[in-house]
Amino acid sequence: MGDSTMAQLGSTALNNSSPKKVAYFYDSDIGNYAYVTGHPMKPHRIRLAHSLIMQYNLYQKMEIYRAKPATRGEMTQFHTDDYIDFLQKVTPDNMDSYMREQGKYNVGDDCPVFDGLFEFCGISAGGSMEGAARLNRQKCDIAINWAGGLHHAKKSEASGFCYVNDIVLGILELLRFKKRVLYIDIDVHHGDGVEEAFYTTDRVMTVSFHKYGEYFPGTGELRDIGIGQGKNYAVNFPLRDGITDESYKSIFEPVIENVMKYFQPEAVVLQCGGDSLSGDRLGCFNLSMDGHANCVNYVKSFGLPTLVLGGGGYTMRNVARTWAFETGVLVGQNMDRTLPYNEYYEYYAPDFELNVRSSNMENSNSREYLEKIKAAVVDNLRQTGPAPSVQMQDVPRKPFGGMTDEEEAELDDLDEDENKDVRMSEHQWDKHIENKAEFEPSDDDDHARANGATRDSGSKRTFTDFGAEENSELDGKRSKNGGAEANGAEVVADEGNDPDDTIDDIAVNEQAEKDVVSEKEQAKETPKETVDSDGDVGMADSTTAEDSTTIKKEDAEPEVLKTSATIDEPDVAKKTSDKAEADKPSETEDKAKEAETPKEPKETADKPTDKGESEAMEVDQPKDDADKGKEEKTGDSGKENATSGKGAEEGKKEEEKKGDGKP
Known part of the structure; x- marks a missing residue:
């Protein structure tokens, strides 16, 4: 594709756009997790994208949040209790004890058990759910969570590197306020998990553009349109290898236009899987960064509340550049194609440019094939009839589910005491609201104590010590707590006296002194006869x-x-x-x-x-x-x-x- 075409596609980021209030969700802990050695899914790519976003100063045009991780109760709004309990308990150390459960829940090969598995799922799902909640409250127009978009996870099964389906959880949150929600998937793989969750309802329309055939997950045929009340509300556009920017645009925009016309959604969820980019390790499409970003800009042009999520993408440098560029599209900022220096600058060698170019890969999607599929999809959309209405009902003030006191305590204790070498997460550091050195003795106090200017806390004197000073001077010996050594019986001070015990001792000593004084007075008053x-x-x-x-x-x-x-x-x-x-x-x-x-x-x-x-x-x-x-x-x-x-x-x-x- 020529430079003129790239410039035309890139300029669409600023066309027909008005200022939008954008909320951006990022958790710095997400990059600390790793599946297993050699696994293509690398959460570190989200950290690369965030670094570029910050270096381009995009944070000046959006609000940045770190969402609270999704709890077990929130995850079970879609997933089964047994499945979430398994994810919460299984670790690499005890996974041998859960061999039967691993087979039952499809955990082990593509979806391995790794350290911090449940926490990773919580961060991913928490950002999507919080983004949807802010859209419901009209706190923002666009919410971005590049850690989300894990569209393969099923109700009680992991699949395709996905364990918890944050997309379904986010849509369920939107449905609390929105009558109809549109889901769009531009990942190279079919969004089977989301389609399966809403296959029988007319309140959610799922639209997926994906590679179909001898390819994972093997679903997403044109004839899969939904069943029951959800018939014709599942839209699948099967594609072949090597689709280019022009071909993708020729099918994407007409289909989405008809979807908006017939379905009339009140909110949109857009999954921006980066594995549809050219040169992806697992993908087979030939989209450039501009062609991929054109889909984002087109959806933005409708002006609907939009939740933008990540997804696949296994060439980290390309995924990071594309998501950073699409963030600029969403905030309406034109970005310099020369990458600014950042902490991961060496990842973008040798060109160090904000660009992912198409290759000379053959396009197996003929014009006739694409037109035929497009006509069938539009015909199915016409059969949906008028936009379905939804009976209004009371909406709970708080999201369903929640974290119990026991679950909060268990979350707080994670990685705090078991292994001192494990770094603390950002959420754990947030709990330290006071300065650690606030209640510690200062260097000046230590210096004064060393010179004898300050009495140690264990050497505090009681009231009775002052009455015994004269006698102790004659003995010439004093114990550490100010008491005298009588007849060789050494009195040892207790460095760790309890304050209550000290008070009791003082009371006893005071009473003893009173008795002695009273006896002296009685002796003086008695006549000696x-x-x-x-x-x-x-x-x-x-x-x-x-x-x-x-x-x-x-x-x-x-x-x-x-x-x-x-x-x-x-x-x-x-x-x-x-x-x-x-x-x-x-x-x-x-x-x-x-x-x-x-x-x-x-x-x-x-x-x-x-x-x-x-x-x-x-x-x-x-x-x-x-x-x-x-x-x-x-x-x-x-x-x-x-x-x-x-x-x-x-x-x-x-x-x-x-x-x-x-x-």
Whole structure:
């Protein structure tokens, strides 16, 4: 074809066109999926097309969206539950466990199991359904989803590299608001999956231009026109190898014109399979990029809400260039034929041009053959009669189906925790709405903490720490949490204290301090009066201090015996006795203290407050332990006599010796 003809076809992009509001759907994750090594279907081609679209600044004339992936509930509006459940569960690792299901659902050869199969289907179907929904809401005039157009998938079967039929799902969404929907397929293969879905209805007319004969899928004969209420609403135009731009235009425009005349659709779905281009790996047509784009421009000229989808196409560089050019046709922008530099620039060697040329392939479609088929198709369209009417009914506000909480949770967990090396999808990154470093300590805080200017969170001090500072200075040792080390008993701070536990500890310590203060005040207020041998208070006594001490020791002896017989912790007793021996007062002080009546308050008041040990003895120690402490102060010999079970007489003799100051 000459350059003049190419320029004429290319200029049609700007003819008879008014500004349209275009919505463009693209998900960057789509290019991450790969069928299997050596498979002709390569989702990476969509990423190439998107790169060209952005480099040509076409985004300035359309709105770009990333649709939410279709859910299981949305897919089952057309497909069976069992089939979708199988696609959701099967993986390359467990596919051996689903051998029977693979045969049942035709998964394995042309439609292999690959990583992320269900997610790939969700992205493809989600863009088509969201595009149809925006057309219904009149948010746009044209919706584009190059990741869609998988027209071979059946209700419960995969076919022709297609698993989920996003086209059928998009048409079903359009039918919620539109009375009649027209489907046009310019893929080299017959759109059998879409035709089969709407073969018995008059609300959807399917029109397919495809290679027929010894060619996949082997359907799409001229006589296949639908059945029942859908009779004459399935249009098939079988073609032979090597059709050119002029021949294709001579049949496409008259047929679509008659379809618009008799069917009068309210919306159009256009499948733009790129395998009808010249030089495709699997195709056998001879269309150039301009001839292919002419079909897009002609459908656009009717001004109907249009959903434009991708499809086949197995020579990536040609598919990417054609879809980018057709995007420019839809937004009404004339595009430079010299490709702008982009991240996939080397794919377009050696010419680096925005063009796919026809070859010298022989055209097997004679003029007589094409005219004969065209006449039969138009005759079938006349038999459709007036445009079918549709009874109006309430339309649900939300699409049918939806995602349950369990399905949302399962979708959120995909690839997040199982394999840390797997990259996160764009949808997963969208859930991180806050800055990851927002709640992390800054470098300045770390530097200050290293220099001792900031106290670690595990070293927070409690209220009782400040009351023990004076005693801790004498010991010269402090534990990490500010507490003193008493008698070699090391106090270790818990770095991970729970806030509730810390509050409880503070409350206990505060109560202990209150008890100590109250006992001190009580000791100060109590008058110090002497008691004679007869028990009289404030009266002279002829008995010497030594006799008084002996009598008081005899009174306390039975209680000491009872206390010593119930001791279960000899280590604690030994430690307490050692401390008592070390703190033993002089003989004169001992006599003065023993002459005082309220012994326990006085003894408590004179003792220093020690956080490590004294508080625990004063708060938690029962009365028996307090009496035991008094007995231990009398010396090791009295303790041994008491704990060995000796009688009161032996204890009395020992105490008399102690009172005389003898060793």
